[in-house]
Amino acid sequence: MMIKRPVGKTGMEASVIGLGGEHLDNRPREAADEVIGAAIDSGINIMDVFMPGREVRENIGAALKGRRDKIMIQGAIGSVDLNEQYDISRDLAVCKRYFEDLLRFLKTDYIDFGLLFYLDTQEAVNAVYDNGIAAYAAGLKKSGAIRAVGASTHNPDMAKRLVEDGVVDMLMFSINPAFDMMPDNRDDIGRMIDGINSSALPGRMDMKRAELYRLCESRGVGITVMKSLGAGKLLSQDHTPFARAMTVPQCVHYALTRPAVASVLVGCASAGEVEEAVKYLRVSDAERDYSAAVSSFKENRPGGFKGSCVYCNHCRPCPAGIDIAAVHKYLDMALLDEKNIPEEAVRKYGELEAKGSDCIECGNCESRCPFSVSVISDMRRAASLLG
Numbered sequence: 072m073m074i075k076r077p078v079g080k081t082g083m084e085a086s087v088i089g090l091g092g093e094h095l096d097n098r099p100r101e102a103a104d105e106v107i108g109a110a111i112d113s114g115i116n117i118m119d120v121f122m123p124g125r126e127v128r129e130n131i132g133a134a135l136k137g138r139r140d141k142i143m144i145q146g147a148i149g150s151v152d153l154n155e156q157y158d159i160s161r162d163l164a165v166c167k168r169y170f171e172d173l174l175r176f177l178k179t180d181y182i183d184f185g186l187l188f189y190l191d192t193q194e195a196v197n198a199v200y201d202n203g204i205a206a207y208a209a210g211l212k213k214s215g216a217i218r219a220v221g222a223s224t225h226n227p228d229m230a231k232r233l234v235e236d237g238v239v240d241m242l243m244f245s246i247n248p249a250f251d252m253m254p255d256n257r258d259d260i261g262r263m264i265d266g267i268n269s270s271a272l273p274g275r276m277d278m279k280r281a282e283l284y285r286l287c288e289s290r291g292v293g294i295t296v297m298k299s300l301g302a303g304k305l306l307s308q309d310h311t312p313f314a315r316a317m318t319v320p321q322c323v324h325y326a327l328t329r330p331a332v333a334s335v336l337v338g339c340a341s342a343g344e345v346e347e348a349v350k351y352l353r354v355s356d357a358e359r360d361y362s363a364a365v366s367s368f369k370e371n372r373p374g375g376f377k378g379s380c381v382y383c384n385h386c387r388p389c390p391a392g393i394d395i396a397a398v399h400k401y402l403d404m405a406l407l408d409e410k411n412i413p414e415e416a417v418r419k420y421g422e423l424e425a426k427g428s429d430c431i432e433c434g435n436c437e438s439r440c441p442f443s444v445s446v447i448s449d450m451r452r453a454a455s456l457l458g
Contacts (some may be wrong), residue, residue, distance in 0.1 A: 072114065072352070073086045073087070073088070073113065073115070073116075073349075074086070074112025074352065075087065075116070076294070076333040077293065077331075077333065077336065078184075078219070078241050078293035078333045078334070079240060079241050079290075079292045079293030079294075079331065079333070080182075080239075080240070080292075080293075081198070081219040081240050081241060081293060083143060083183060083217065083218065083219065083324075084116075084144065084333075084336060085116060085117040085293075085295065085334040086114055086115045086116045086117055086272050086335045086352060087208045087323075087327055087333070087334055087335065087351075087352075088113075088115055088323065088334065088335060088337065088348050088349050089116075089117040089118065089119070089295060089334040089335065089336035089337070090106070090107070090110045090115050090117060090118040090119070090336060090338075090339060090345070091118075091119050091297065091336040091337055091338035091339070092118055092119055092120050092121070092122060092131065092337045092338070093102070093121070093122060093338045094106075094339060094340035094344075095122075095127055095130065095131065095340075096122045096124060096127045096422055097126075097127070097382070098127075098130075098340070099130075100130040100133055100134070101415055102130075102340070103127075103130040103131050103134040104133075104134045104339075105341065106134075106143070106339050106340065106341065106345060107131065107134040107135065107138075107221045107341060107344050108134065108342075109339075109342035109345040109346070110142075110339070110345050111138060111142065113345055113346070113349045115142075115345070116142055116143055117142065117143045117145065117183075117295065117336070118131075118142050118144055118145065118336075119145040119243070119295070119336050119387055120142070120144055120145065120146050120147075120173070120177070120182075121145075121146075121147040121186070121188065121223070121374060122150070122157075123147070123150045123151050123157065123169055124152050125172070125176055127175055128172070128173060128176035129176045131177060132176055132177040132178040132179070133178075133179075134229065135177065136178065136180075139178075139179055141389050142245075142391065143183035144177070144179075144182040144183050144184070145182070145183070145184040145186055145221070145295065145336075146170070146173050146182040146184070146185060146186065146217075147186050147223065148166050148169075148170055148185050148186060148187055148190040148204065148211075149161065149166050149169075149187060149189065149199070149204065149368055150169065150188045150189070151165060151166075151169050151189035153165075156343075157433070158186060159189050161195070161199060161202055161204065161213045162202065162330055163199035163202050163203045163204055163207060164252070165403050166189075166204055166207065170185070170211070170216075173235075174216070174321065180216070181215055181216050181217065181218065182216075182217055182218075183217070183218045183219065184217065184218070184219050184221045184241060184295075185200050185211055185212070185216075185217030185219070185220055185221065186221040186223045187205060187208060187220070187221070187222040187223070187233075187238075187239070187320070188222075189202065189223055189224070190222050190223070190224045190226075190228045190229050190233065191193040191224055191225055191226045191229060192226070192229065193229070195229070195271040196229055196232060196233065205238055207458055208220045214362055218266075219241055220238065220239055220240050220241075221239050221240060221241040221242060221243060221383070222238070222239045222242055222243070222246075222425070223242075223243040223297070223377035224242065224243075224244060225244070225245045225250075225278040225298075227277070227280045227282075227283045228279065230242055230281050230283050230292075231279070231282070231286060232291055234286055234287060234292050235286075239292060240292065240293070241293040241294065241333075242287065242292060242294050243295045243296075243297055243336075244283075244292075244294050244295075244296065244297070244298045245296070245297050245327065246294075246298070246299060246325075246326045246332070247297035247298060247299050247300065247301045247305060247322060247325065248258075248299075248313075248317075248325055248361065248365045249301050249304075249305060249311075249313075250280070250298065250301070251276055251277060251281070251311055252275065252276060252277060252282075253277060253281050254447070259398065264294055269350070276379045277311055280405070281379070282407060283337040284329045284330040284332075285330055285403045285404045285406075285407050286293075286407060287330065287331035288330035288331040288400070288415070288416075289404045289407065289413035289415055289416060290413075290432075290439065291331075291415065292331060293331060293333045294329070294331045294332045294333060295332075295333060295334045295335075296326040296332055296334065296335040296336060297336055299323060299325070299326045299335045299337065300319065300322050300337070300338075301322075305322055306318070306319065306322070307318045308383065311366055313364055313365055313367065313368060314364075314366075314367040314368060315363070315364050316364075317361060317364045317365075318358070319337070319348065319350070319351070319360050320348060320350065320351045320354045320358055321358075321359060321361040321364055322359070322361070323335045323348075323351045324351065324360075324361055325361045325365070325381075326358040328381065328382040328383065328396075330400055330403070330404070336404055338340070344353070356384075357415075360383065360385075361383065362381070362383040362385055362441045363441070364440070365381075366441050368443070377444070378384075378425070378442065378443055378444060379442060379444065380395075380396065380399035380403070380442070380444050380446075380449070381442060382396040382399065382400060383396070383442075384396050385439050385440060385441055386435075386436035386437075386439055386440055386444075386446060387436075389425070389435070389436060390433060390435065391425055391429045391430060391431050392425040392429070393423075393425040393426070393427070393429055393430060393450070394423060394424075394425070395436055395446060395450075397419075397423060398420070398423065398426065398427050398449070398450065398453050399444075399449060399453075399458060401416045401417075401419055401453070402427075402449060402452060402453040402456065402457065403429055404416035405453075405456045406416075406456075408444055409456060411455070412456060416457065417457055417458065420453070420457040420458070421457075423458065426454065426457075426458070427449070427450035427451065427452070427453030427454040427455070427457070428450075428454035428458075430446075430447060430450035430451070430454075432447050434447065439453060449450070
């Protein structure tokens with residue numbers, strides 16, 4: 072049975088597995104019927120439609136006829152195909168035209184998430200602010216043409232700026248274990264994908280990305296995930312940076328264990344690929360476990376998460392009944408700014424049946440942790456900061 076999660080504070084709940092629509096482009100209408108039908112039948116209720124072309128939008132609209140209420144749509148504001156090539160526009164009039172076309176071709180009067188498209192640089196963010204595009208999106212939300220304002224980006228600095236400026240209700244962000252180790256000067260998705268190799272990774276978690284997830288959790292900004300498979304490279308023994316290739320369930324589970332994540336959107340070209348994506352719901356915890364896969368690189372040097380809790384739950388069971396991963400998640404939120412700890416972190420921590428103060432310091436968790444996290448001292452710190 073499909074699991075759903077709240078998308079931040081938007082009031083909407085998304086299936087933990089979502090559908091990326093990119094593989095429906097340049098395909099016949101029957102392909103859209105097959106894939107979208109399989110997705111709906113599997114319980115998927117969220118789909119990304121960033122593609123600007125008329126044909127693919129009309130095919131998706133036809134596939135959704137009579138079923139529009141079954142799927143929440145993410146649509147891009149700024150994705151265009153001028154001169155018959157995919158492009159990005161920061162021109163307000165062009166953005167308006169393509170958004171209005173999106174509604175018309177999908178045969179709907181609203182979409183659920185209107186995403187300011189591809190904001191990977193300061194120049195891009197400045198342009199959507201200065202050219203009135205962000206204000207246009209806010210107006211669409213007020214009129215009911217979109218239910219929530221979002222943004223798509225691969226850059227944690229830009230994502231943080233958008234969240235702190237209060238411009239977005241949610242983000243679409245690229246998350247996988249390789250990207251989470253990527254040097255923080257990466258601002259181009261092509262270079263990021265090319266950089267998925269062990270020599271390019273610094274061997275540690277990028278703190279900007281970790282802090283972004285905590286910030287989103289504390290502000291109630293939901294995240295939908297793209298690039299969870301690293302463009303397929305993480306599934307290939309030849310291309311993965313890690314000692315072993317990951318599986319689709321492992322990649323999905325890694326993304327779903329990041330704070331604020333609501334849904335992982337997987338691009339599917341057939342009903343069979345939809346079935347492969349939703350298989351995550353049926354596999355065992357052992358089959359979802361990504362810790363061994365990301366704990367070492369091909370050169371046999373240590374993995375890149377040493378000392379950082381990645382919420383993998385290998386520390387379980389705790390004899391005191393502590394949900395150690397949950398305590399770490401709220402502790403991480405508190406550590407963003409110890410003088411201004413989010414009320415949400417304090418509230419959620421307070422709702423836990425067992426807290427950091429219940430730790431008996433037996434050390435069982437630390438002996439099982441594949442990432443050498445100092446769990447006992449972290450429990451003490453959680454008790455000190457969160458009560």
